[in-house]
Amino acid sequence: MQIHQYKSNGLNIILDVPGGSVHVVDEPVYEAVGILRENRDEDEVRRAFALKGISSEETEEVLGEIRELRQQGLLFSEEPYAPSVEAFAKRKTVVKALCLHVAHDCNLACRYCFAGEGEYHGRRAIMDYETGCRALDFLIANSGARHNLEVDFFGGEPLLNWETVKKLVAYGRSLEEKSGKHFRFTITTNGVLLNDEIMEFCNREMDNVVMSVDGRKEVHDRMRPFRKGSGSYDLIIPKFLKFAEQRRKLGLKYYVRGTYTRWNTDFAADVLHLADLGFDQISVEPVVAPPEMDYALREEDLPVLLEQYDILAKEMIRREKEGKGFNFFHFMIDLTGGPCVYKRLSGCGSGTEYLAVTPWGDFYPCHQFVGMEQFLLGNVRDGIVREDTVESFKRVNVYSKPACSSCFARFYCSGGCLANSWNFTGSINDVYEIGCALERKRVECAIMIKAALNE
Amino acid sequence: MKHIKTLNTKNLQETLKKGGCGECQTSCQSACKTSCTVGNQSCESRK
Numbered sequence: 001m002q003i004h005q006y007k008s009n010g011l012n013i014i015l016d017v018p019g020g021s022v023h024v025v026d027e028p029v030y031e032a033v034g035i036l037r038e039n040r041d042e043d044e045v046r047r048a049f050a051l052k053g054i055s056s057e058e059t060e061e062v063l064g065e066i067r068e069l070r071q072q073g074l075l076f077s078e079e080p081y082a083p084s085v086e087a088f089a090k091r092k093t094v095v096k097a098l099c100l101h102v103a104h105d106c107n108l109a110c111r112y113c114f115a116g117e118g119e120y121h122g123r124r125a126i127m128d129y130e131t132g133c134r135a136l137d138f139l140i141a142n143s144g145a146r147h148n149l150e151v152d153f154f155g156g157e158p159l160l161n162w163e164t165v166k167k168l169v170a171y172g173r174s175l176e177e178k179s180g181k182h183f184r185f186t187i188t189t190n191g192v193l194l195n196d197e198i199m200e201f202c203n204r205e206m207d208n209v210v211m212s213v214d215g216r217k218e219v220h221d222r223m224r225p226f227r228k229g230s231g232s233y234d235l236i237i238p239k240f241l242k243f244a245e246q247r248r249k250l251g252l253k254y255y256v257r258g259t260y261t262r263w264n265t266d267f268a269a270d271v272l273h274l275a276d277l278g279f280d281q282i283s284v285e286p287v288v289a290p291p292e293m294d295y296a297l298r299e300e301d302l303p304v305l306l307e308q309y310d311i312l313a314k315e316m317i318r319r320e321k322e323g324k325g326f327n328f329f330h331f332m333i334d335l336t337g338g339p340c341v342y343k344r345l346s347g348c349g350s351g352t353e354y355l356a357v358t359p360w361g362d363f364y365p366c367h368q369f370v371g372m373e374q375f376l377l378g379n380v381r382d383g384i385v386r387e388d389t390v391e392s393f394k395r396v397n398v399y400s401k402p403a404c405s406s407c408f409a410r411f412y413c414s415g416g417c418l419a420n421s422w423n424f425t426g427s428i429n430d431v432y433e434i435g436c437a438l439e440r441k442r443v444e445c446a447i448m449i450k451a452a453l454n455e
Numbered sequence: 456m457k458h459i460k461t462l463n464t465k466n467l468q469e470t471l472k473k474g475g476c477g478e479c480q481t482s483c484q485s486a487c488k489t490s491c492t493v494g495n496q497s498c499e500s501r502k
Contacts, residue, residue, distance in 0.1 A: 020463040029484045065456045074464055084471055097481040124483060148499070317474050335463040342475030344467070354481040411467065451462055 002039040002076060004408035005030060007074040008448040015447065018079035019406045022335055023069070024451045028054060036066065036076070082399050084344045089395050094144035097349070098135055099367045102127040102164055107192045109227045112261060112287045112295060118156035119314040120371035125359035126161050132168040134380035135357045140179045142383075150207075152186045154356075155369055159193035169205050188212065188257075189238045190224070191236035193279025194312065199243050203250055207400040211240045214258035215270020219248060222263060223295070237277065244279055255329060261295040263335040265304045268312040275319070275326045283329030286438055288368075288420055289379045297434055306441045317452045333412070333446035344411045350418055351377070365393055368419030393418065396428055403431045476500045 004015040012030040016094045025033070032045045042063050050061040067073035104125045106118030113196040118124070139149050151172065153165050165187070184207040191211055192404060202209050213222040213236060221231025239254060249252040256279045260267035267284055274282050286305070289296035297305065312328065319325050338344075348354065351365030361380035369375040378385040398404040398415040416439065420432035478499040 007457055018467065020467040021464060024460045026458045064457055065459050067457065068456075069461070072464075073466055073468065074461060077466075077468065080468065081471060088475060094477070096477065112486045146477060148478060153467060334497065337498055338478055338499075339498050340470035340475055341467045342470075343479055343496070343498075348477070353477070385468065447462075454460075 002079065003033060005033060005037075006444055008310070008444055009317075009452060011448060012446060012449060013444075013449050014075070015408060016075050016077050016335045017411065019073060019077035020082070020326060020335070020338075020411060021069075021074040021077075022447055023075070024454075028058065028337060029066065032062050032066060033075070058184055064378070081341055081345060085342065085397050085399055088342050088346055089397055092144075093349075093352040093394060094141055094146050095142040095353060095355060096146045096148070097150035097152070097354040098139050099152045099154045099305050099354070100127065100132060100135060100158075100168070100365070101155060101356060101358050101370065102153050102158045102168075103160040104131065104158045104359050105160050106155060106190070107160065108157070108190050108224055108232055110190075110224045112293075114288065115156060115370070122358075122360075122371050127164060127357075127359040127361075129164050129167050131172075131357075131359070131380060132164060133171050134361060136168065136172050136175065136183075138282060138380050138383065140181055143181065147180070148182050148184055150184045150186065151190060151254055152204040157185055157190050157192065159189050159198065162193070162198065168202065170199075173205075184208075188349055190232065191239050192232060194236070194239045194243065201241050202243075203246055203252060207248065208250075208253040209242065209243065210283075211236075211254065211256045212258070213237070213240060213256050213274065214260070215264065215267065216273045219260075219264045220258075223259070223261060227283060227450070244281070244394075248280070253281070255281045257329075258282075260284055261287040261289070262297055262301060263295055265297075265301050266308060267305075268308040268315070271312055272315060280326040282326060285330070286431075287434070287436065288417075288423065290423070296354045299434060302434065302437055304347055305438060309438075309445045313449055317449055320449075320453060329408060330442045331446040331449055333443070333450065335447070335450055341411070344414055345399070346397045347414045348417065351375075353391055365389075366419060368417070369422075391427065398402070400429050401431060403436070407436065407440070409436070409443045410415060412443045413439045473500070 001339050002018055006013055012025045014025055015281055035045050035048060066075060083190050100261050104119050143149055158165055175183055179228050185205055187202060187206055189208040191454060193387055207392055214223060215231045220233045224232050226232060244254055256274055258270060264270055271284050276374055289412040354366060356367040356370050357362045363377040363379060364370045377389055382389055388410055396418060398410045404410040404415050416431050416435060418428040420435050421430045426430045480496055
């Protein structure tokens with residue numbers, strides 16, 4: 001698909017898919033492009049417009065403008081990427097990011113946890129300092145010429161192993177000058193153990209912090225209870241607000257990040273609740289769950305979920321115009337810059353540029369594959385031992401996934417999440433249909449917001 | 456133009472010529488841990 005056109009919030013939007021240009025057009029252009037994209041010629045547009053009583057003067061004006069954009073490569077542009085991306089996929093990759101599972105244990109018992117209450121369907125475990133150091137050594141040794149190295153402290157709940165986190169940050173910093181590298185540390189936390197000392201340390205050392213909260217109290221507490229059943233909302237919200245405020249003042253990145261499930265298909269209210277509380281960097285994502293789970297999203301939920309993104313988008317525009325805007329991660333889109341086409345088409349890098357490390361030092365393609373033994377890639381002592389598996393991840397790109405070739409969103413999602421694909425289809429080279437439908441909607445809304453605010 | 460307002464004149468084809476430098480962030484290290492979102496990331500080669 002080379003052209004994507006849609007109507008949203010009273011706007012006619014046309015996206016030149018291969019080139020990335022976006023046009024807001026009037027009704028005649030919208031209709032003319034609809035005819036031309038079906039490989040029908042200008043005379044067919046003339047005939048169709050004559051039947052509608054559109055003057056020939058206006059018809060020629062419309063066709064002239066479309067022709068001009070085509071000549072400039074901004075409409076009906078070519079897609080010459082496949083050979084380059086295939087070649088790019090064969091390049092020698094370096095490791096640039098690790099997800100360090102410093103604790104396979106958790107003080108919450110979130111019902112949708114893909115890690116099975118933090119244990120990843122294995123044993124409870126805590127990463128020791130030595131294992132963490134070897135992971136950072138491995139990252140430096142395998143990062144080639146890459147300057148910025150990303151390390152996310154993840155779990156389970158990483159604050160259950162806070163002393164090790166601090167020591168590993170210090171160890172990483174001690175390697176920077178000698179290696180010429182820079183570590184960007186991040187942490188993802190449920191907030192239960194968050195305190196002033198931890199906030200102060202994170203504000204000094206962490207490039208980004210991700211705070212897990214789902215939205216409204218009843219929604220959050222239903223899915224994110226303590227092990228004994230009581231909700232965690234009241235404990236974490238004041239701490240997250242304080243933390244977010246500190247980071248905002250310091251100009252540091254943070255996100256509150258939530259998950260929506262079948263129990264809150266009206267999730268726009270949760271995003272807005274977080275904004276009303278005072279958070280201005282918000283990410284709320286669809287749950288990824290086996291279809292048999294009662295909270296899993298179903299295909300029949302899609303109309304409601306898609307509408308929620310429309311509701312959210314319109315409300316965000318309203319607030320932005322009133323000077324009370326906030327950022328929703330999944331509506332972020334950079335129409336003028338953004339990543340190069342290689343990045344856009346070659347996927348997230350899991351299994352090649354990005355690895356997850358278990359508490360005992362095993363490597364997996366990403367945090368979502370941890371515990372699936374067929375995806376064990378190696379460990380911090382021996383390095384990568386399953387080059388064949390790494391190779392299979394490396395070769396995944398949008399051109400290796402048949403479903404992506406007809407999807408306009410392929411330049412925005414890069415073929416989607418490999419773990420989702422595996423979980424739902426048994427192949428890393430396929431797609432998760434519900435996730436795709438939601439992603440397409442998010443891209444449409446993101447572009448519409450830009451268009452509406454540009455008016 | 457009278458009928459068309461172009462929001463951006465992005466030409467992704469141009470980025471093909473430079474090649475991928477690989478300095479950009481990995482997707483899941485930001486704020487998504489369950490879905491792949493790449494289009495919203497920034498290019499770091501300009502820095």
